[in-house]
Amino acid sequence: xxxxxxxxxxxxxxxxxxxxxxxxxxxxxxxxxxxxxxxxxxxxxxxxxxxxxxxxxxxxxxxxxxxxxxxxxxxxxxxxxxxxxxxxxxxxxxxxxxxxxxxxxxxxxxxxxxxxxxxxxxxxxxxxxxxxxxxxxxx
Numbered sequence: 001x002x003x004x005x006x007x008x009x010x011x012x013x014x015x016x017x018x019x020x021x022x023x024x025x026x027x028x029x030x031x032x033x034x035x036x037x038x039x040x041x042x043x044x045x046x047x048x049x050x051x052x053x054x055x056x057x058x059x060x061x062x063x064x065x066x067x068x069x070x071x072x073x074x075x076x077x078x079x080x081x082x083x084x085x086x087x088x089x090x091x092x093x094x095x096x097x098x099x100x101x102x103x104x105x106x107x108x109x110x111x112x113x114x115x116x117x118x119x120x121x122x123x124x125x126x127x128x129x130x131x132x133x134x135x136x137x138x139x
Contacts, residue, residue: 011047018043068135075118075136082136084111089128089137 022036072082080101087097094112098105112124119134121127131137 007051014043015040066135067138071134072136075134077115077118077136081111081115081118084108085115085127085131086137088112088115088124089131 018036018040022040077085083101084097087100092100094105094108098108101108115127116122119127119130121130128137
């Protein structure tokens with residue numbers, strides 16, 4: 001947050017400096033208004049590119065979870081069972097998961113039971129803990 005405030009404060013100061021420089025140049029009669037506007041536009045163009053690049057870098061680092069997809073296949077978890085496991089890890093109840101996935105609560109109970117069997121556990125907390133140990137859930 002502090003870094004963002006610092007960057008925008010620097011941009012504002014730079015813009016004010018460009019405006020003062022343009023006033024000075026126009027009064028002296030050495031440059032036209034079009035060149036000054038073009039210079040300001042170019043500066044903001046490159047600042048925008050820099051901010052976009054930083055934003056994309058932070059996005060890619062956040063969206064790379066360390067999930068062992070081969071382990072998911074080895075356990076025999078279906079896509080839906082894996083979705084249910086992810087919802088369990090987020091702390092949702094069976095009823096909430098059912099409404100999120102647009103299925104009945106009994107279907108969710110079946111999926112949860114299958115997940116328990118495939119992970120060889122008896123409770124939700126054990127399932128989540130084992131899934132994290134196996135690196136099939138993001139930490």
